[in-house]
Amino acid sequence: MSTEHQTDTPMVEIRNVHKRFGDLEVLKGIDLTVNRGKIVSIIGPSGSGKSTLLRSVNHLEVIDQGEILLDGVRVNRPDMNGLIFERHINHIRQNMGMVFQHFNLFPHLSTIDNVTLGPRKLKGMDKHIARELGMELLDRVGLAEKAAVFPNHLSGGQKQRVAIARALAMQPKVMLFDEATSALDPELVEEVNRVMRGLAEEHMTMLIVTHEMTFARDVSDWAMFMDEGVVVEECTPEKLFSNPDQERTCHFLRKHLGDNH
Amino acid sequence: MSTEHQTDTPMVEIRNVHKRFGDLEVLKGIDLTVNRGKIVSIIGPSGSGKSTLLRSVNHLEVIDQGEILLDGVRVNRPDMNGLIFERHINHIRQNMGMVFQHFNLFPHLSTIDNVTLGPRKLKGMDKHIARELGMELLDRVGLAEKAAVFPNHLSGGQKQRVAIARALAMQPKVMLFDEATSALDPELVEEVNRVMRGLAEEHMTMLIVTHEMTFARDVSDWAMFMDEGVVVEECTPEKLFSNPDQERTCHFLRKHLGDNH
Amino acid sequence: RELDEIRGDVFQVVNSGAYPPFSFVDTQGNLVGFDVDIAEALAEKMGVEVNVQSSPWNGIIAAMVGGRFDACICSMSDTEERRQAVDFSDPYYSAGLSVWVQGSTDDINSIDDFAGKTVGSTLGETGNQWAVENGEGKWRNQTFQGLPSMMNGLTTGRIDLMIADDVPVLVAMQENAPDIKMVDVGELPRWPAAISIQKNKPELLKALNTALAEIKADGTYQAIVDKWIGEGANIE
Amino acid sequence: MDFNLMVEVTPLLLKAAWVTIDVSARSMFFGFFVACGLVFLQSFRFAPIRWFARGYISVVRGTPYFVQLLLVFYGGPSIGFRLDPITCGIFVGAFNIGAYMSEAIRGSIESVDNGQTEAARSVGFGKVQTMVSIILPQAAALMIRSVGVLAIVLVKNSSLVSIISVVELTYQSQRLIGSTYKPLEIFTLSALMYIVIVYAVMGIIELAYRRATRYTTQ
Amino acid sequence: MEFDFGPVITYFPTLLKGLGVGSLVAIVVAFMSVVGGLVVAVISVYINKVLSWPLRFFIWLFMTTPLLLQLYFLYFGLGEWILIPAILVGILGLGFHYMAYNADIFIATIKSVSDGQYEASRSLGFGHGATIFYIIVPQAFIRAIPQLGNNMILMVKDTSVLSAIGVAEVVYASQYAISVTFRPFEFFIVIALLYYVINIFMELGQAWLERQTAYRR
């Protein structure tokens, strides 16, 4: 899928995306481009539609209008239906790693099986090779010694790191993080952030929804501020966090940075 | 209970308290005095025994050694047993308001009933008077209009404010807070902190366990740093947060303030 | 089913299995009794293979109406209402209602004495119908599922008297000797017991009646009576 | 208590107990397929198929079991549907318990957190694969519990198949009481047998449950 | 097979009377089994370990044997020593049977109310008993409603089993009518319909109750 595209194709393109739940229009025409190897943070108040946008990229929410492209391939395909679309979307999703706020590890599988289930079942990877890959990934997130443990016996931070390893095991082109650390005790946030910084250093393309302003500022190449389903402003994180153009952004940041500092 | 004591009796005295869970000694001889109208913060890493200490004050954990006094009256009474102790402790507890990390509101009662159940059933307060008191307290935490709503329809911050109102309804001599805001979305922390600041201004005696360094520094008269079941140091918050004596404190604060700022 | 269908298969006969001595299960688990032997004797005469089964009373009626079994040889009384729904063979014995009380009871000597008492009868028996239809506003009726429970009811005092076909009670008394006695309350109706089959099966009906006449004629019938009811008993 | 009698009738009751076990076990087995079918029908997009399944479940659960038995067994032949008693008992039992079981299965599937589906789908698993590899293994524990309760109900309700002349434990007891006039002895025996059967079922459920929840209790 | 519902109409008043008796039994049993089940559950979870063993045995005994057998046992078995009227036997038998089931549910829902609730109540100064009464039991009850509803729906259908010991409920009434008129299917169909209608109303009631309490969970 990827080889045919030029390297300057954006990795993720979101074009004029609209989404409503019943009467409530949650996304009112969002545009966003994430270039190859770049890290984009999305911030905004609760209920502004950040999660919905991220979930739309993964097609966990079906958008009403607009289009979303992954590496030049269109994700939402209202023209396809039934099994054909099912195959299409499964294929697309294999190229996106998603990390959820509540981890959503598979509790009935050991850590290593959580990581290797995808490669084994979806890519038909040989058991031993998958295991090797899995161990490598667990090592990368610092959990090699927990391979045989079941998720219930892990701390929140460890769970999230396994979830990241699970997503990485599919060798995705882009990673989507939806408040990956906000369900964690303050102590445990850093260990997850460290893993995410590691990914950034390896130039993984990432789209991050977060409430942690400091982390967003440090790690990202581009930042977007959303409110009530619209993009209020987007620019470099340096500018957004120190000198935003919009009053709404200012207000939000004042409230947020004020609380935490 | 209180009138007979002189006003210089400390409100809470913790003397050489030991507590073990099985093989694990969680509190290794803690001493702490909370004077009338003062606010004491307890900080320390996860697992250091902060919650256990606070719960011991309320006798939710039974300590193994040492003693705890509330306004000069001894809380733990290994000499009493059965129903006699039950009466004693119920009486003691009415004088302490406890606020939990996970709110623990009673989901089957409306907001106002959550607040008034105690006064009505325990103090035999007249229904109408209790209601008036309840409304006053709800107003004080900014939730008068939510009186008839059930807890499930409240946000986390609102829940915690109701929980505070519920504790206040018993007109306690001291309020105990165990990470009252750490289960809340960042947005909602401030509304709870505001209520706690209000209490501080009214000179409520408070014992606060928290991970929020900034808030602890701002609000408290005295701060204590615990680690592995011992008091590492205690002093004024100004000193503790800017210039602690102990290396362990330094290390902890560096890690914590570093993350959040 | 009609006779020709039965010939190619097995003649399915049903009884209640809880009505000694007519049909019951011995302690070996075999279904035996007067009705069973009659069924086998008739089948032999008709030249068909027979399978005798038991089913609770509710099932028996449904079975007959729905055609589940071919015949019910189960001491069923032949009444006008029932003829609306099934056909009956010629009677194969005649049952008499009798009234029973505890050994110590002496205040029941006529039907009028039933007033205010609790009267037991068993479901499906004509005695039950008689008691219900005549008892309206006079006495309380209690229906039992089977004679054993009714006798239990009488000896323990749940009911003051019971109305039942006489033969089974007499036989049960030989077995168990409970402290009960028959009382004469004057004339009670008698119904003939007949074999019931599904409606509109003339061949089967004819074959059954012929076979019945044959076993009566050749002494088989009396032998069965002697075996189950008592030496030389006359129940025709 | 007449112990001689109890000894004498024990083999007979044991044989009847076997019928109880046989009818219950086979009803359960076939009922499971009925239940799966009903769950499957309810996932159809075409509404009338769903309505059919819902309606079926509603009627079966809304009417007494013994009436269902009577209607099928005795009413069946007049529309050319003739089964022998045991087969009919199993047939009606399976279709009856299947309705209850389908609700139990659906409930346990729905009890698995939706996040699990989302996580699996986001890795790229298809609907069927998500169901098989992720949802069903997690639903298994609850499913075993609730289906297990139904198995016990089924064993106990099997006493009702006596109405269609299947000689199972309860009916055999009644018939023996009919000839021996000894209710206490015989009921005690058959109660003991039921307890043993139900206890065995409970044991199996417990074992299966432990197996299915290994990962949470390790 | 031809149907003739004439006899059903003739005997309809009898059926209705049976329905009345059945409903009376069902109402008493519902009350008894819910209250009793709650008491048994509270005792076995909270109050007394020693007392809880016989209670558990009681639950176990009633859950492992068929209702029909229990009824026979109470009616005939005990009849050798003590005479209990049929309707009372029916109420006791059904009542104990479902009390056992309900107790099982309540035990689970009581345990599912979090320790946090207990602690919050104790920290307000409520005693152990008051906490159970004001905090734990109401929440356990609300959580139990869906399952209790299912049990009560099953129980109503089980009242038909009482015909076996001569309680004059609707099936019993029909049995007499059937044995006189020989019209079994007509009566069965009508009875199935009656039960179905009752069942629908009960399900609606349950759904309503669940909606009414959903926000208190």
Ligand SMILES: Nc1ncnc2c1ncn2[C@@H]1O[C@H](COP(=O)(O)OP(=O)(O)OP(=O)(O)O)[C@@H](O)[C@H]1O
């Ligand atoms: N499945 C749904 N059905 C109906 N409304 C929904 C659904 N999912 C989200 N919403 C609504 O859409 C709005 C945006 O929700 P979303 O979860 O995207 O916000 P968010 O920016 O991620 O907030 P947070 O920071 O609290 O996670 C909210 O008002 C929410 O209530």
Ligand SMILES: Nc1ncnc2c1ncn2[C@@H]1O[C@H](COP(=O)(O)OP(=O)(O)OP(=O)(O)O)[C@@H](O)[C@H]1O
């Ligand atoms: N009921 C218990 N049984 C056994 N061990 C316990 C129990 N409660 C607490 N502990 C242990 O006691 C130690 C101290 O726990 P405590 O909850 O007091 O820590 P804490 O300082 O409040 O931590 P945190 O900041 O994470 O809330 C921990 O190691 C914990 O695992």
Ligand SMILES: [Mg+2]
């Ligand atoms: Mg979100």
Ligand SMILES: [Mg+2]
């Ligand atoms: Mg704590």
